Amino acid sequence: MAQFKMHLLVCGGTGCRASQSEIIVENLKSEIKNLGLENDAQVVITGCFGFCEKGPIVKIVPDNTFYTQVKPEDCAEIVREHILKGRKVKRLLYEDPETQKHIEDSKHMNFYQKQIRIALRNCGFIDPENIDEYIARDGYAALGNIITGMSPQEAIDIMKKSGLRGRGGGGFPTGIKWEIASKNKADQKYVVCNADEGDPGAFMDRSILEGDPHSVIEAMAICGYCIGATKGIVYIRAEYPLAIKRLKIAARQSRAYGLLGQDILGSGFSFDIELRYGAGAFVCGEETALIKSMEGLRGEPTVKPPFPAEKGYLGKPTNVNNVETFANVPAIFLKGAEWFSSIGTAKSKGTKVFALAGKINNVGLIEVPMGITLREVIFEIGGGIKDGKKFKAVQTGGPSGGCLTEKHLDTPIDFDNLIAAGSMMGSGGMIVMDEDDCMVSVAKFYLEFTVEESCGKCAPCRIGNKRLHEILEKICSGKGVEADIDYLKNLSRVIKDTALCGLGQTSPNPVLSTIECGACYEKCKFTAIHVQ
Amino acid sequence: MxxxxxxxxxxxxxxxxxxxxxxxxxxxxxxxxxxxxxxxxxxxxxxxxxxxxxxxxxxxxxxxxxxYSFFTMTPKGKHPISVCMGTACYVRGAEKVLDELKDQLRIKVGGVTENGKFSLDCLRCVGACGLAPVLLIGEKVYGRVEASQIKGILDSYQD
The missing domain is CATH 1.10.10 (Arc Repressor Mutant, subunit A)
Incomplete structure (x- = not known):
């Protein structure tokens, strides 16, 4: 990258592409050519910057100029003024909503100040379709060090020491998961990356795969070495064409460099990956259902035990981790377990990526240290509620989570605190609601989702959720009575206790948390919350 | 079928x-x-x-x-319309957009217009939550859609 004086980074994530970022790239390139600046400036298509609200984004390095809402017709001016004459295009700079001042350096934006980027370290920084840029950022160094100088158990010990917990929602310690899989003996084992991001309103995994696919591939290979697997499978949503494309390019490049395939770096360790496509079933995020789907069957979960680490894909020991979990792995090995575990809270280490959406000023993708409060996330990073309205609640954990209200704003976010507050971390969707939103209707929205996505295998989930949904409909249409609330509570408990898999066991959470909020915060009946 | x-x-x-x-x-x-x-x-x-x-x-x-919801047993219209029903789009008014489409096209979700021109579906999150509510017609993404714009958008598909 060194011979160019300036790099123009253009966001190539799905959100910015939907607002013409591809044309912006073309226009920037042609203007650079027109002015004969090809040897001075280079246009790079990167992954998501996270600041989707003001997309498309063009960032210029080394001076960290952050141009927002760039239109194709602005490109000539950017090149002529900024690149040629060294003057920033003021009108396109990000304007601080409070001070109305243009911010020249993205480091000074509230949106980025509180973030710590580990899983997203390369998103919006490198060209995801160029392996050399990943390697220039120490990519594949962790894999190289491990397979040439460490025993699998030593590497697993580092993972255990780091305290990394699964980012897909369950929060199970990753190192322990790897250790269990490594101890089960078999002629063939599998590493599976769960990229079937089904939670509506969440796009963390997609952004990582689009912005930094090599980090996931590297981590899968590391996992393969640790547990003794030579085959990796990425189970990815078919609805993510761009992520699929970039992952395929990345795998091809890694193979060409000898970083995937037979005898990697002369270590004797062999590993390769393939892709499997999901076909739109939320339950397939559950690892046993995911494995069924990979085998070409209906994605119905099975009873655990046996866990996938004992009997998984094709009956062989299988380790399933989520995209974001994997994206953390190379960084842990490069910087050390102590560094990682110094970030976060006592039981939740590191960072978490959240997709901020809904009625918030700065919609986007953020990565924050565990232990940050909701207030910091919503009002500092997120820039507060849209149109100056009042904050009502934030929904975390998607269809398995719940609503958190004002009284939870100062709770430090980690796995255990969110569960104690009646919600859960989930995969990282965070939907902010303002005073106009009806929480009961949002609970109903999630129930509709669960009813549709229930696989139908066990009765509590198949029938119970349908009943819950009917009562919520009744309440939403203004016909609810107080006895309905007790009925909802009872039925919710039964479903939680008896459903077969994670989907059913968590599906009543949105209902329960809505009842909880209503009771504490409005001190009124369930129906009365539904005033709008 | x-x-x-x-x-x-x-x-x-x-x-x-x-x-x-x-x-x-x-x-x-x-x-x-x-x-x-x-x-x-x-x-x-x-x-x-x-x-x-x-x-x-x-x-x-x-x-x-x-x-699997990705598989369909009915053919799609010439211009398949998908309304994102992710949570972000939902709280920003996707339901109103969907209702307007149903009214204008006189079909239900999953249906195809009689002339085969449009079909209507919902999908779960395209991940462009910054543009919510989002509508897709074929490959084209329409962001920050309001119900009042629907007629104009549909009229732009003449063929």
Whole structure:
């Protein structure tokens, strides 16, 4: 990258592409050519910057100029003024909503100040379709060090020491998961990356795969070495064409460099990956259902035990981790377990990526240290509620989570605190609601989702959720009575206790948390919350 | 299920897809993805043919097709419309947009207009939450859509 004086980074994530970022790239390139600046400036298509609200984004390095809402017709001016004459295009700079001042350096934006980027370290920084840029950022160094100088158990010990917990929602310690899989003996084992991001309103995994696919591939290979697997499978949503494309390019490049395939770096360790496509079933995020789907069957979960680490894909020991979990792995090995575990809270280490959406000023993708409060996330990073309205609640954990209200704003976010507050971390969707939103209707929205996505295998989930949904409909249409609330509570408990898999066991959470909020915060009946 | 009588060329396409995956029932979902790309949808006749090649029951194929929302047994319109029903779009008014589309097109979700021009579906999160609510027509993404804009958008599809 060194011979160019300036790099123009253009966001190539799905959100910015939907607002013409591809044309912006073309226009920037042609203007650079027109002015004969090809040897001075280079246009790079990167992954998501996270600041989707003001997309498309063009960032210029080394001076960290952050141009927002760039239109194709602005490109000539950017090149002529900024690149040629060294003057920033003021009108396109990000304007601080409070001070109305243009911010020249993205480091000074509230949106980025509180973030710590580990899983997203390369998103919006490198060209995801160029392996050399990943390697220039120490990519594949962790894999190289491990397979040439460490025993699998030593590497697993580092993972255990780091305290990394699964980012897909369950929060199970990753190192322990790897250790269990490594101890089960078999002629063939599998590493599976769960990229079937089904939670509506969440796009963390997609952004990582689009912005930094090599980090996931590297981590899968590391996992393969640790547990003794030579085959990796990425189970990815078919609805993510761009992520699929970039992952395929990345795998091809890694193979060409000898970083995937037979005898990697002369270590004797062999590993390769393939892709499997999901076909739109939320339950397939559950690892046993995911494995069924990979085998070409209906994605119905099975009873655990046996866990996938004992009997998984094709009956062989299988380790399933989520995209974001994997994206953390190379960084842990490069910087050390102590560094990682110094970030976060006592039981939740590191960072978490959240997709901020809904009625918030700065919609986007953020990565924050565990232990940050909701207030910091919503009002500092997120820039507060849209149109100056009042904050009502934030929904975390998607269809398995719940609503958190004002009284939870100062709770430090980690796995255990969110569960104690009646919600859960989930995969990282965070939907902010303002005073106009009806929480009961949002609970109903999630129930509709669960009813549709229930696989139908066990009765509590198949029938119970349908009943819950009917009562919520009744309440939403203004016909609810107080006895309905007790009925909802009872039925919710039964479903939680008896459903077969994670989907059913968590599906009543949105209902329960809505009842909880209503009771504490409005001190009124369930129906009365539904005033709008 | 709408009927599609398979011609020899159709049968050949299916056979080739199955052979590509070595007629392995473990690759059924991959095969269905390919078949849906080739035919646009998965009618009964296509499912029967796939079951025949993989030597599994039609019920098994049908079970998988109906389990996954990505697979469809009805053909799409010339301009397939999908409304994002992710949570971010929902709280920013996707339901109103959907209702307006249903009114304008006089079809339900999953339906196709009589002239075959438009079909209407919901999908779960395209991930462009910054642009919510989001609407897709074919590959084109419409962001920050309001119900009042729907008529204009539909009118822009003349053919």
């Amino acid at each position: 709408s009927a599609l009588i398979l011609q020899d060329c159709h049968k050949k396409t299916i056979e080739e897809i199955c052979i590509y995956y070595k007629n392995d029932p473990g690759d059924l979902i991959k095969i269905l993805h390919k078949a849906q790309t080739a035919f646009g949808y998965l009618p009964e006749s296509v499912q029967r043919e796939i079951a025949f090649h993989l030597k599994i029951s039609v019920a098994k194929v049908y079970g998988v097709v109906t389990f």
